[in-house]
Amino acid sequence: GENVEQHPSTLSVQEGDSAVIKCTYSDSASNYFPWYKQELGKRPQLIIDIRSNVGEKKDQRIAVTLNKTAKHFSLHITETQPEDSAVYFCAAGTGGGNKLTFGTGTQLKVEL
Amino acid sequence: SQTIHQWPATLVQPVGSPLSLECTVEGTSNPNLYWYRQAAGRGLQLLFYSVGIGQISSEVPQNLSASRPQDRQFILSSKKLLLSDSGFYLCAWSRIGGGYGYTFGSGTRLTVV
Numbered sequence: 001g002e003n004v005e006q007h008p009s010t011l012s013v014q015e016g017d018s019a020v021i022k023c024t025y026s027d028s029a030s031n032y033f034p035w036y037k038q039e040l041g042k043r044p045q046l047i048i049d050i051r052s053n054v055g056e057k058k059d060q061r062i063a064v065t066l067n068k069t070a071k072h073f074s075l076h077i078t079e080t081q082p083e084d085s086a087v088y089f090c091a092a093g094t095g096g097g098n099k100l101t102f103g104t105g106t107q108l109k110v111e112l
Numbered sequence: 113s114q115t116i117h118q119w120p121a122t123l124v125q126p127v128g129s130p131l132s133l134e135c136t137v138e139g140t141s142n143p144n145l146y147w148y149r150q151a152a153g154r155g156l157q158l159l160f161y162s163v164g165i166g167q168i169s170s171e172v173p174q175n176l177s178a179s180r181p182q183d184r185q186f187i188l189s190s191k192k193l194l195l196s197d198s199g200f201y202l203c204a205w206s207r208i209g210g211g212y213g214y215t216f217g218s219g220t221r222l223t224v225v
Contacts (some may be wrong), residue, residue, distance in 0.1 A: 034213040043202060043216040044156070091157060096207050098144050100214060104155040 002027040004092050006103025013080050014111055021106045023090035026071040030092040032071045033066060034100070038087045047088075048075070080110045114139035118203045120218030125224055131176075131190040133220050135203030138184065143205040145186040146214065150200040162186060163208065195200055200225045 003026040013019050027034075034049035050057045050064045050073065061080075063110050066073040073092075077084055087107050093100040118135045125131060128130050137143050147159040158171045160178035175194050179187045186203060200221050202215040 032212070036213075041221075043218050044214075045216070049213055084142040098209065098212060099146075099158070099161055101158075102156040 001093055002094075002101040004090060004101045006090050008106060009104065010076060010109070010112060012109045015080060015082060017080055019077045019080055019084070019108055019110075021075045021088055021090070021108070022072060023074070023092075023103050025071075025092040026093070027092070028071065029094050031055060032093045032100075033064070034061075034093075035064060035075050036089045036102075037078045038089065038092065038105075040086075041083055055095075064087050068090065074084075077108075080108075081111060082110050084108060085086045085110045114205070114215065116203065116217045120220055121132040121218065123223070124150040124219045125193050125222065127195055127224055128192045131180060131188070131193055131197070131222070133188040133201055133203075135177055135186045135217055136184055138186055139184075140184070140205070140207070142183060142208055146206075147186065147188050148180060148204065148216075150202060152199070156216070157197045159175055160188070175208075192223045195224050203204055 006023045022081050031052035035047050036044035037047045037096045038044040048064050050066050061078050087105045089105050090103040091100040105112050146161045148156045149159055150156050153167055160179045162168050165180055177188050200204045202217050202219045203217040206212045206214050
């Protein structure tokens with residue numbers, strides 16, 4: 001089955017700096033890569049996703065890049081703000097049952 | 113629009129007692145449904161998923177079971193809870209066919225004492 005590794009497990013940045021979270025996946029059949037943000041005690045929420053026919057996608061201050069050859073994808077957050085502090089999860093999946101395999105999460109802390 | 117309801121929000125149960133958590137989805141038909149567990153400070157562990165009524169796939173052997181008696185209803189159960197069953201349980205749905213993200217329910221925080 002699919003295996004997703006996520007790094008780092010914790011990340012502290014100063015407000016205004018950029019943050020990068022990286023994930024690798026094992027199943028070359030995976031073609032869908034979403035990112036979720038989970039604030040303390042709340043549900044994970046989809047913030048951005050990318051499909052395997054695209055190399056990069058941006059939405060305001062967040063962007064995701066995908067390297068299919070190397071089987072890794074990354075989340076980039078620019079101009080970080082305190083409200084970006086949360087746990088971020090990457091995931092990878094394919095069609096059929098649409099089962100997603102999640103990474104272990106990154107605790108991002110944006111310090112003033 | 114689609115919404116997902118999950119209840120209860122919090123639950124404290126003694127060891128050995130039964131469990132029933134319910135999840136329902138509105139505004140869509142034939143969704144894929146999922147149960148995840150999240151231990152404190154940890155990642156998301158897939159417990160069960162379902163692609164249709166009565167169709168349940170189990171990802172890990174455990175003390176829990178799942179059922180889907182109706183198209184948009186997914187139930188997580190246990191006959192006898194263990195201390196290790198404590199955690200944050202999340203129901204989720206996605207469109208069938210793949211290539212779509214999950215929408216999670218608000219979660220149930222279960223503490224087994």
